[in-house]
Amino acid sequence: MSGPLPRWADVLVIPLINVALAFLVAGGVVALIGENPLAALRVMIEGAFVYPGSLGYTLYYATNFVFTGLAVAVAFHARLFNIGGEGQAAIGGLGVMAVCLTLDPYLPGVLVIPLAILGAALFGGAWAFLPGFLQATRGSHVVITTIMFNFIAAGILVWLLTGPLIRPGQSTPQTRNIAPDATIPTVHEIARALGFEASSSPLNLSILLAAAAAFGVWVLIWRTPFGFRLRTLGESEPAARYAGVPVPSMVVATMVISGALAGLMATNAVLGAQEKLVNNFTAGFGFTGIAVALMGRAHPVGIVMASLLFGALYQGGTELSFAYSTLDRNMVLVLQGLIILFSGALAHMLDGPLSRLFAPRRRLPSTP
Template sequence: MTGLPKWVDLGLLPLMNLALAFLIAGGVVAIIGESPVEALSVMLKGAFVYDGGLGYTLYYTTNFLFTGLAVSVAFHAMLFNIGGEGQAAIGGLGAILVCLALDAVMPGLIVIPLAIAAAAVFGGAWAVVPGWLQAYRGSHIVITTIMFNFIAAGVLVSLLSGPLMRAGQSSPQSRDIAEAAQLPFIHDIARALGFPATSTPLNLSFVLALIAAVGVWVLIWRTRWGYALRAVGQSEPAAQYAGIRVPRTVVAAMAISGALAGCMAVNEILGAQHKMVLNFTAGYGFTGIAVALMGRNHPVGIFLAALLFGALYQGGAELDFEFQTITREMVLLIQGLIILFSGALSLMFVPALQRVFRPGPA
């Protein structure tokens, strides 16, 4: 706890960290001979103004929202879940298995909910094992979840280069799922309602992510189990003394965390790509850690942080297109600076803010 007023801790402090990250990034842009103001303008326009920019930004936001929520649920129990990448990959495996098995014989109204449920169940099951090892065997959750990322990657390589590989091709990917099993695109819905819309990968999984954010808020702050979860995170001995079953709570927290990470695959497989390709997780699970930290593990903050990283992904692509000297690596630098100041150095301004908002006696 910083001891600062809530609006300072949750609002002003993250904004100061973000401003410093952009200030340093602007300095780097100036050093290479480009205008920081112009670069920022291009990034913002690419993310929110240009045709299709907002759709792509919200598409990326969906992935970050799922993975950020996954990290936050575990973190409330003081579990640092680094395994979102692997849990999303195995969640995708669950979703694609349902689609490949049922999309030719069942209507989409049945296949889609079953695929979403399978993504959550598979992702949750993949996280339960590290959770059980932490709760009952004392294995460190960071080590086990990292190891499970590599195991998940190996599983997908084996399956997508073997049993799940599309017939007649050599690239590691499955066949396309049937159209009935695909989530509708937002631009198609908008056009059906009479609104012009540019084609983007944004689909109804964005709505699913928003529902998940509301569900996490209710679960953590409006239920007895959520209170028990936060009690375990604050002090395991105190929670144990109060009668809370700490090991069971730890395992349940990891199951929910993994289920949320697994749902990220819904956006990619059912919503955007309509097939499973190798490495479809694309680092979203790791970026979700920064999203959760920047969002202070609260669903509202996580949504805003996910939107920021979505804008960086989309706006960064526009920067790479508009400027010859600003490459994709420069965008990664900006993201890294934001992660640095929002994560490792997130409390750097706390002493100064405490002097301002908690002045000592005269």
């Protein structure tokens, strides 16, 4: 084994190679199906950026992924694996609706919106509290508990949407619409109000909240005493304990913050885009957050970039179904799985060969 990699290689080259490998294998799948991978990629790029409104969709998806990606990343830094983003986002949606359904007939929108955002974060955080608490005090592993909590959340959502919360007089499992003034304004509405041409898309001002969350996470993790303790815990639990970090309460606090970030996804999807709670609105985005966090190396800048890539993939992927009879958006799911595999589970596959490549060129005396 040779020495460690130079930092620039570790931060830039390895992630890029891993993502390239994922694209290569996915391209191989497309080729096996009998289509031209480059042509399919072109269709996706046009679908993500060129068609009217497509950029808005791309950014809308990216906003979702910033929230769920940050959620996974915060937990990563404390070496906790929160797979429960899906459930926490779903319960965050309930938080939005709990505020909107009770208050929007009485309060003006400007008051309801901040409360609803708070509701999303609180509900999402609360849903992550118990897994964190159980790990901290009872030793049950947060991975298994959050998986279980995803299913429990899904069950609760179906039950509420088919029963107590269903919009009266219909049978689709969804709530009534939120009052128009209590939803987060979409970007195309604002642009039109200002006199610009704009195609409709679900992109809304939650994207600013996502940007703020990304900045906030950076400050929290690298510029506060709390973040220092969190990273210490992630580096070594015994060291953290020896240094006086209250490990159990740190675990709980980290999980709650992580869950709150996942819950905030609901402000974008529910309060900004759908304007009502529909079943399964999380659509697997909680899991996409895992891919985003791994690809972005758990750093807010990386997460924003990875979110943009995944936003483009999701929006571009929908275009595949229109252009081909043999391909559809699930190709993006394949790519997502491959990215998690190569950037996550196989992240260190190339460390050895690459560090040999980057090692100082010392000519070893060659044996004759």
